[in-house]
Amino acid sequence: MSTDRQTTRIVRSWLEEGVTALPDRVLDTVLDQVPATPQRRSWWPSWRSNSMNTYAKLIAAAAAVVLVAVVGYQFLPGSGGVGGQPTITPSPSPAMLARGTFKAQFGGGYNVDLNATGGASSVTGSMIVSHQTNGGYTVDLECTRIIGGLLWIGGDVTQSTYSETPTGTRAAIVLERGSPVKAIFVWQGSAPRSASCQAFFDDMAALDEISEAGLGPVEGTVEFGP
Secondary structure, rough: HHHHHHHHHHHHHHHHOOOOOOOOHHHHHHHHHHHOOOOOOOOHHHHHHHHHHHHHHHHHHHHHHHHHHHHHHHOOOOOOOOOOOOOOOOOOEEEEEEEEEEOOOEEEEEEEEEEEEEOOOOOEEEEEEOOOOOOOEEEEEEEEEEOOOEEEEEEEEEEEEEOOOOOOOOOEEEEOOOOOOOEEEOOOOOOOOOOHHHHHHHHHHHHHOHHHHHHHEEEEEEEEEO
16 A cells, blocks of 8 residues: 555655665565555444554554664674674783793802793793893893703893893803702804804704703792793
8 A cells, every 4th residue: 555655665764864774675674574464344433443554554664663673783893793793812822931030050140030931933021131240131032942851042132231242142041940940041152143043052052061060050939831
């Protein structure tokens, strides 16, 4: 009937206003699903029949609006339905490698502040070494490896007042787990710079100067990762 078409146009016009309008295919699908009651002659008075028909149409139009709103919500970004943005799982934090504040008991004692995370050639963190009379240096940590049962952690010297470890050279700390923890430092000094952090370990290990006998106990706490 013409009144039904008018109602459809009214609903469609209302939905097309604003930024939440849906495509025609969605509205048509919704209107097709709204149940319709066939009209027939009734023994009620005509004025009541017309009034009831009007109420029924208003209810049907309201139901269509609600259904369209529900269906349309599924198309909104972030709603979790069609067109929603996928949930992004945050990347896990790098695992702790070793950290602690301690004094290495050799050469008069070196104070160390170590904080290293990650593994292999993806280590991040720093090592700050200071000596009462010899100065100190800071290492931007880059890599780690287990060599002969000992934990090597090394990188590039970024600041230095210690003559044996100029800025731009490579340096590392070698740690032995246990009680007490033991440590020793290695550096290239004036030797040619190794091609990479891992190559630095190879060059130093090839000198065969690092052994458990050469490590000294530390005073303080050192935590190790898994």
